[in-house]
Amino acid sequence: MSDTASVSLALREKAERRRSRLLTLPAVLVITIFGILPLLVIVAFSFMSPGAYGGVEPPFTLEAYVSFLFSRDIFDDTLTFTPDYVLIYLRSLTFALGTTFVCLLLGFPTAYFMVTRPVESRKWWLLLVTIPFWSNLLIRTYAIMFIIRDEGLINNTLIGMGLINQPIVMLYTNFSIVLGLFYSFLPFMVLPLYSSLEKLDFRLVEAGYDLYATRSRVLWRIIVPMAKPGIVAGCLLVFIPTIGAYVTPLILGGGTHLMVGDLIAQQFGSSRNWPLGAAQAIILMAGVLVALFFYVRTTSEAKLHG
Amino acid sequence: MTVLESRQGLEIHHVGKVFSQPGRPDFRALDDVSIRIRPNEFFTLLGPSGCGKTTLLRMIAGFEHPSEGEIRLDGADISVKAPYERPVNTVFQSYALFPHLTVEDNISFGLEMLRRPKASIDETVTRMLALVRMTEMRNRKIQQISGGQQQRVALARALAPHPKLLLLDEPLSALDLKLRKEMQIELKRLQHETGITFIFVTHDQEEALTMSDRIAVMSAGRVQQIGSPRDIYDRPANRFAASFIGETNFVTVKLLTVSATSGELELPGGTVIHAGVPDGVKFSPGKATIVVRPEHAELVGAGAGNLAGTVTNIVYFGTDTHYHLRLKDESSFIVRRQNRHGLSFGPAIGDEVGVLIGEGVAQLVED
Structure with a gap:
């Protein structure tokens, strides 16, 4: 009696499992077609040889990865270490970290301002923050260019007011790249910060004041730790796309500051070295993943203890 | 004489509070409130919700500033001082414990902000934990302890800096009946042992009668009557005081x-x-x-x-x-x-x- 009951129960469970597996199919398909397959293609390309007019050819080789770090002497085939690419990666890393930092520095007060507005007006502030998303990135980047170039809005205004004689050179500098990246990715910082600060219980802030904490100490000891999930998410959302950013550094850096995105594009374009481009993309991704791993681990540890 | 002068307690002197928000009519939360609370007193502000008792408490804590009148603590005007400049601590209705800190770190927070030496902080935290009978919970996280235990931690946190006034904003309202009765006795004991002036806000008349040295009955932003529980119960001043209590x-x-x-x-x-x-x-x-x-x-x-x-x-x-x-x-x-x-x-x-x-x-x- 109970045996047949348990058998039918087991059968039903089996059917249940089959159904739930069926329901996961669309997600699995999307991830495979748009995520895993292209990645496998890139990995495969990075282990092949460049074709004469672009594309890839056999044989399989590690040459792309070797040439990332070394240059091969065409006469005696010896390898010498060349840090050129590594330096470009480090430069991109610096720009990405700088942009993330600036976004956090300005995004935090912005998000804090938004959550301290009355509830009815918050949605308007959210709308204002997302307005840049409404126009094309390229157009926005060119707009910045027109504002900061030597004959741009800022310099013309300052010269017109007689404050300066010479235009201040802003375009095609480190400043213009960080400015452009900051402008493009600020909403990615503000929105997660907003959502985590919105959950902040302001009675905790009052409790902090009550316990003799001044404004700055309430900020550092209570608000920042409570907003940590938003800070982590915002930093990741800004850092990851900026380290591989292509359009913004290209236009606002004027090609004077080669960055990873630009470098990879070159391999698939004028250099016709697809394997190297693929290898560079893989190396970038691996680097980001390793950084991400450590970041998540330290923050989840913090969550466990703090 | 000087000793007496330095311990004048809290004087609430003709205090009024009007909240004005653009686009809305002004709201008068408090109207000409005068109360004098003696040192070491267990004083209760009793009234229905919206009577202004919490507004008055928030003004004593420094979260709101009076529109009229002044608040003096031991002779010094504290009306416009920031909360962190007042020797006053609050036990919040929601407890407002810091969820990212342990029990110990919650209790030591105020002492750290006052930059007390490390050894003295440790000693005080140990003493406070014993006082509220939470010694074994020292390293627990806030989410890992029960509501009643959170209540005790909130008390210990507010008592640790040894304030001149301890403000309690309906601290027992979230507890079930049995725990509430226990905490009522506990609070009286704590007040007796620490010698700190307690100002207790409640809408529960029974709580007010059993715990208080004196009660101020409030309604519609005004004080209706101030007196001992026996005074208020046996000799109510007006219809409101008589009907609200008992x-x-x-x-x-x-x-x-x-x-x-x-x-x-x-x-x-x-x-x-x-x-x-x-x-x-x-x-x-x-x-x-x-x-x-x-x-x-x-x-x-x-x-x-x-x-x-x-x-x-x-x-x-x-x-x-x-x-x-x-x-x-x-x-x-x-x-x-x-x-x-x-x-x-x-x-x-x-x-x-x-x-x-x-x-x-x-x-x-x-x-």
Whole structure:
């Protein structure tokens, strides 16, 4: 009696499992077609040889990865270490970290301002923050260019007011790249910060004041730790796309500051070295993943203890 | 003399508070409130929600500033000082414990902000944990302890800096009945052991009566009466104070003569009795109201006593029974009788009964 009951129960469970597996199919398909397959293609390309007019050819080789770090002497085939690419990666890393930092520095007060507005007006502030998303990135980047170039809005205004004689050179500098990246990715910082600060219980802030904490100490000891999930998410959302950013550094850096995105594009374009481009993309991704791993681990540890 | 001067306690001097928001009419939360709270007192602000008690507490804490009047602590005006500049700590209704910190770090927070030396902080935290009986929970996270335990941590956190005033904003309202009773006794003990002035906000009249040295009854932004629990219960100043605290019978009477302490009056049935007069309230002969607590009136046989009525309902409470009566003038009256053994007289619904209001039981109140 109970045996047949348990058998039918087991059968039903089996059917249940089959159904739930069926329901996961669309997600699995999307991830495979748009995520895993292209990645496998890139990995495969990075282990092949460049074709004469672009594309890839056999044989399989590690040459792309070797040439990332070394240059091969065409006469005696010896390898010498060349840090050129590594330096470009480090430069991109610096720009990405700088942009993330600036976004956090300005995004935090912005998000804090938004959550301290009355509830009815918050949605308007959210709308204002997302307005840049409404126009094309390229157009926005060119707009910045027109504002900061030597004959741009800022310099013309300052010269017109007689404050300066010479235009201040802003375009095609480190400043213009960080400015452009900051402008493009600020909403990615503000929105997660907003959502985590919105959950902040302001009675905790009052409790902090009550316990003799001044404004700055309430900020550092209570608000920042409570907003940590938003800070982590915002930093990741800004850092990851900026380290591989292509359009913004290209236009606002004027090609004077080669960055990873630009470098990879070159391999698939004028250099016709697809394997190297693929290898560079893989190396970038691996680097980001390793950084991400450590970041998540330290923050989840913090969550466990703090 | 100087010692006395430095311990003047808290003076709330003609304080008013008006909240104004653009696009909305001004809201007056407090109107000309004057209270003097003595050092070491367990003082309760009692009133229904919206009476201004929490606003007053937030002003003492420094989260709001008075629109009028001033607040002085031991002689110094603290009206506009920031919360972190006042030797005052709060136990919040929601506890507001820091969820990212442990029990220990919550308790030491205030001491760290005051930059006390490390050794002294450790010593104080240990002492506070013992005081609220939470020693084993020292390293727990806030989410890992129960509501009652959070309550104790909130108390320890607020007591740790040894403030001059401890403000308690309905701290027991989230606890179940049994725990609440325990904490009431616990709070009295803590106040006694620390010697800190407690200012307790509640809407629970029973809580106020059992715990307080003195109570300020508040309603509609004003103080209705200040006095000891016994004063407030036995000699309510007005109709609000009488009805908010405990159950009360109001009887409309004819006041014949009145002095500063006593009045002679005629009950609806025509009998003449004497009633007490609350401090500082003036009455004139004519129509007046007296209050009689249900347990102060006595049920007697029809024709006896000084009021007559019919039993309309009988409610049994275990320890006592409430008899709802309709008096001759159609007003209702409740008599509470303790359920002792051997009570011979037990009227049923519909019976005619008499009510005896003894000497010194009735009290005149302002309408």
